[in-house]
Amino acid sequence: MKICTKCGQQIADNESFCSVCGTPTGNNNQYQNNSSYTQYTAATNTPPLGYTQKSRLLAGLLGILLGAYGVHNFYLGFTTKAVIQIIVTFVTCGIGGLWGFIEGILILCRHINIDAYGVPLKQDC
Numbered sequence: 398m399k400i401c402t403k404c405g406q407q408i409a410d411n412e413s414f415c416s417v418c419g420t421p422t423g424n425n426n427q428y429q430n431n432s433s434y435t436q437y438t439a440a441t442n443t444p445p446l447g448y449t450q451k452s453r454l455l456a457g458l459l460g461i462l463l464g465a466y467g468v469h470n471f472y473l474g475f476t477t478k479a480v481i482q483i484i485v486t487f488v489t490c491g492i493g494g495l496w497g498f499i500e501g502i503l504i505l506c507r508h509i510n511i512d513a514y515g516v517p518l519k520q521d522c
Contacts, residue, residue, distance in 0.1 A: 419510035419517035451512045454522040457505035464497015469504065474513030 399408045399422055401415035408415055408422055415422065451473055460469035465486040467479030485493035503509050504518070511517055 414510065414517060416510065417507055419507070419520070421517075448514070448516065450516055450519040452521050453504060453507075453518040456509075456518060457501050457522070460497050460501020460504055462501075464499075464501050465491065465494025467497060469497065469501060473518075476513075 399410060399412075400406070401408055401418060401420055401422070406415050406417040413422055414420065456469050456473055459472055463469070465482070467482035470476070470479035470482060482493070482497055485496065487493075500509065505522065509518075
């Protein structure tokens with residue numbers, strides 16, 4: 398087990414990011430994202446060239462305000478999950494919208510830390 402240098406959370410040896418604050422653990426592992434972007438290197442904590450990190454604040458607010466329609470997941474790149482949220486919301490006559498609201502809160506509370514490409518969310522809140 399390792400300890401996060403930023404928040405003090407225990408991290409498994411094979412993890413590259415702290416699950417609480419998103420800080421890289423110093424592993425030299427590289428992640429290949431699901432698009433044509435270049436590899437993301439955890440050791441440098443920099444997103445691929447030309448890739449803009451997603452905002453934690455914007456994703457959280459989208460989840461809270463428009464989470465029933467999966468807008469926050471579209472923003473983070475989780476397209477399939479977003480479409481499923483829309484279907485669940487319509488099938489349950491809006492009750493499924495709580496799913497998106499809860500995810501918005503989890504994003505703002507730093508329990509959801511990465512986008513669909515494995516890049517940590519920008520710490521702007």
